Amino acid sequence: MLASPTRRQLADWARLTQKKFRSESGLFLIEGEVCVREAIRSRVKLEALLILTAEMERWEALAEEAGRAPAYTVNAEPFRRISSVEASQGIAAVGRQFDLEPRRTDFGLACEQVSDPGNCGALIRVADFFGASELILGPGSADRWNEKVVRGSMGSLFRQPVRIANDFAAEAREWRGDTVALVAHGGKPLGAVDKLNHPLLVLGHESRGLSVKIEKTCSHRVTLKPDGGAESLNLVAAAAVFAFALGSNAHE
Numbered sequence: 001m002l003a004s005p006t007r008r009q010l011a012d013w014a015r016l017t018q019k020k021f022r023s024e025s026g027l028f029l030i031e032g033e034v035c036v037r038e039a040i041r042s043r044v045k046l047e048a049l050l051i052l053t054a055e056m057e058r059w060e061a062l063a064e065e066a067g068r069a070p071a072y073t074v075n076a077e078p079f080r081r082i083s084s085v086e087a088s089q090g091i092a093a094v095g096r097q098f099d100l101e102p103r104r105t106d107f108g109l110a111c112e113q114v115s116d117p118g119n120c121g122a123l124i125r126v127a128d129f130f131g132a133s134e135l136i137l138g139p140g141s142a143d144r145w146n147e148k149v150v151r152g153s154m155g156s157l158f159r160q161p162v163r164i165a166n167d168f169a170a171e172a173r174e175w176r177g178d179t180v181a182l183v184a185h186g187g188k189p190l191g192a193v194d195k196l197n198h199p200l201l202v203l204g205h206e207s208r209g210l211s212v213k214i215e216k217t218c219s220h221r222v223t224l225k226p227d228g229g230a231e232s233l234n235l236v237a238a239a240a241v242f243a244f245a246l247g248s249n250a251h252e
């Protein structure tokens with residue numbers, strides 16, 4: 001049976017677009033079919049499944065897949081206040097925040113600061129695609145429970161261990177293997193890097209790059225050398241190249 005939410009519930013769900021309320025409640029929004037399905041598959045604890053009233057028949061089967069999570073039909077106007085997606089598919093969920101233990105894989109990925117929520121979500125997806133043991137994010141990074149981060153990760157947030165580090169320099173200093181900084185200039189080409197021992201691949205901010213303080217902490221420095229006319233890649237593309245080239249070059 002699909003229930004009708006109370007005004008208080010609708011107001012609380014709409015406030016999940018605010019970081020303060022997410023932190024206080026321990027809840028977050030999950031929007032769109034892909035992310036909701038991935039949350040169900042990953043057994044994220046769902047507090048509510050929200051279905052646009054006009055799309056009720058379309059998502060009834062998905063409500064059954066969600067198991068014990070209570071499902072609600074929401075009219076168009078309150079659904080618009082909850083969902084930040086312009087062309088909504090009429091399906092969303094409210095999930096309970098969680099932590100995942102690091103995977104037992106050969107390399108980790110770290111970013112000193114990723115401030116754009118879309119980039120943060122895509123970076124989580126890159127880490128998941130290449131099987132990073134964990135993704136470490138420095139202070140000032142986008143909140144991983146931001147609805148744009150969740151959506152940008154395309155479900156990877158529910159599988160990829162992500163950790164926020166208040167002292168990013170200490171993380172690089174105390175990492176148990178090699179630390180490899182991706183720098184704009186002066187580093188070795190990727191192909192010149194020898195076998196690495198359980199490396200932490202370290203990236204900087206989207207526009208400012210890696211700070212000198214963090215760069216000096218790392219044991220290796222590499223630079224992506226362009227073959228064409230573009231001088232650089234954006235953070236997410238650079239992370240994918242970095243992880244592909246050096247993640248597979250790692251060993252315990």
